[in-house]
Amino acid sequence: YLDEKYGIYDYLIEQKKNGRIKHLGFSAHGSYDIMKRFLEAYGKDMEFCQIQ
Numbered sequence: 517y518l519d520e521k522y523g524i525y526d527y528l529i530e531q532k533k534n535g536r537i538k539h540l541g542f543s544a545h546g547s548y549d550i551m552k553r554f555l556e557a558y559g560k561d562m563e564f565c566q567i568q
Contacts, residue, residue, distance in 0.1 A: 525558060539563045 520526075531537045541564035544551040555562070 529561060541565055543568065 528537065528540060532540055541562050542554065542558075543566040544554070545568050551565075551567070555565075
């Protein structure tokens with residue numbers, strides 16, 4: 517998800533701006549370091565996180 521070549525983040529932000537997504541969040545199943553890396557990259561746009 518952190519590789520920009522896939523365009524996942526940009527796609528989700530665009531869909532939220534278009535009203536197709538109301539709340540943007542994520543589910544974390546990995547280690548703390550992975551979640552921290554994700555939040556450093558995208559945390560400003562996340563509204564919730566489910567930690568498992």
